[in-house]
Amino acid sequence: MTDIAVIDYGMGNLRSVWQALEHVAQGKQVTVTSDPDIIAAAERVVFPGQGAMPDCVAELDKRGLRHAVMDAAASKPFLGICIGQQLLFEHSEEGDVAGLGILPGRVRRFPSGMTDAAGGKLKVPHMGWNQVVQVTDHPLWNGIAKDARFYFVHSYYVDPAEPNLIAAQTDYPFSFASAVARDNIFAVQCHPEKSQQAGLALLSNFVNWDGRP
Template identity: 70%
Template sequence: MPAGTIAVIDYGMGNLRSVSKALEHVADGRSVVVTADPAVVAAAERVVFPGQGAMPDCMAELDARGLRQAVIDAAASKPFLGICIGEQMLFEHSEEGDVPGLGILPGQVRRFPDAAMAAADGSRLKVPHMGWNEVTQTAHPIWSGIAQDARFYFVHSYFVVPADEALVIGRAHYGVPFTCAVARDNIVAVQFHPEKSARDGLQLLANFLAWRP
């Protein structure tokens, strides 16, 4: 495998083409490989863990394809980026389907409340949260070159609630305030979709590829 390879984990539940194409755009010639092979994940320099769909289905597919340990090992040993469900799966438990996650990070995944969700003008907010929203940053190299309160693209009904406030590097507001970016050591994970977030999303991916935790 070429030096500097970036592995995008394929467990059948991600928008892999969009993620891989966005990474290729900022990879500066490095190889981006979409893979379901644990050996390829283990050999990669960096790992991206995207996901779409329901948490129970994602966890089941991860296990069915024999990728659980590959994800755990990668998150323990190399620069690792979780995206959307790929962020949620890192935590201990999700209300969606009442299923355990990977337990790599401490905390829970909770659903937006259906009741009393209102915008500043009083209009009702629908779940899922879908569209562009501002992200308030806490200092981290992943935000380099990205303005405070830059807007990113979200599609989700659930969000992470970390048990350790020190994990939080990004927050947003949709009826209620919620955590939308976390980091610890070599791990960074975001609820929004950088691959769908125009210039700032590409900048975030470029920052991940340059990051030396």
């Protein structure tokens, strides 16, 4: 039985996620897989991804992974990363497509014409390092500064329908939910596998997390 399953549904290069998890896995087996049986048997599941939301939804269904993802999110420590966070919600403005509906809320696009406090134009996608300001205590924040910087690449962000889902916020230029948590689910918009020490600390915390808030 694999200890940590990284779900491969054909969207994005998962090598960096696998490498980062291997680095902190403390002897646990990390497997990149599209096999629903391996995902079902794993102790923990990581749901990453890159690309457009409609393509991600289509690939999940094409590969027969929708139920595997939903079962894992209902039953074991579960970490969503980037598109893997957005897919958990009910609907996305990207392609006007339904998500998995595991968490209530929508995925919205950053509006055009955004400016910073000095009036400078902000680009979309939001790309580079930014602060992730923790707003709730959670085991996955252990040892991480409450305003640590993580690496982002995204044009869309999640807008949870329930404020108590928000585990961290990031400003660009308004505050958006950069991390969400409920029960055994934790999901981030940033890329911990590209976020140096803070990102490795988060992944290490996940490797040792029992799924309780």
